[in-house]
Amino acid sequence: MSIRHGLLALLDQGPRYGYQLRTDFEARTGATWPLNVGQVYTTLARLERDGLVEPAGEDDEGHQFYAVTEAGRAELRAWFDTPVPRTNPPRDELAIKLAMAVTVPGVDVSAVVQGQRRHSIKALQDYTRLKGRALAGEARPGAGAAPASAGSDLAWLLVLEQLIFQTEAEIRWLDHCETRLAQQAELQQARAAEATEAAEAGGAAGQEPGRTFRPGRRRTRS
Structure with missing residues (x-):
């Protein structure tokens, strides 16, 4: 699951802050893959580092908003246009x-x-x-x-x-x-x-049919 691209898809529709992204992501997927806020902000920090999102101001309550950049939009379009690879399937x-x-x-x-x-x-x-x-x-x-x-x-x-x-x-x-x-x-x-x-067949083959070996004394000539 690409949380990275999922967040880009949400930001492509307008700036959001971390908790909004988490809520919107879970609403779209029915909370099938729940996220925590820490995971969202960690992903946002990586996206900002890679130049795919940028800070977009704060609201009156101090929430930091993020907006997608042109590079982020290009990354998102490439994700939509590229089939999900099956050459390295995820561990099951x-x-x-x-x-x-x-x-x-x-x-x-x-x-x-x-x-x-x-x-x-x-x-x-x-x-x-x-x-x-x-x-x-x-x-x-x-x-x-x-x-x-x-x-x-x-x-x-x-x-x-x-x-x-x-x-x-x-x-x-x-x-x-x-x-x-x-x-x-x-x-x-x-x-x-x-x-x-x-x-069993090998054991039977080692004996002649009808004869049984009995040890005895060897005769000598006088």
């Missing part, structure tokens, strides 16, 4: 957890998968309920008492639908993981059975 905690689980002895990987599936299904149900509320025109989380615009309502709906599609894909992947685990267990059992049969 669930994928890392399962990758570690299958390599660590004593971990019940099936239980990990089943527990995550239950959690993901509940999350999917929650997102679906929120989508129903959004389509019915109910206030989204983090919107406060301010009237919502058509654009912000659409933004919230798009975020919700992305979460729904992402969670549905995660559940399908978990189903695939469970199938893969079952296939791996069957393969290991088949290999173990083949090894046992080979060992």
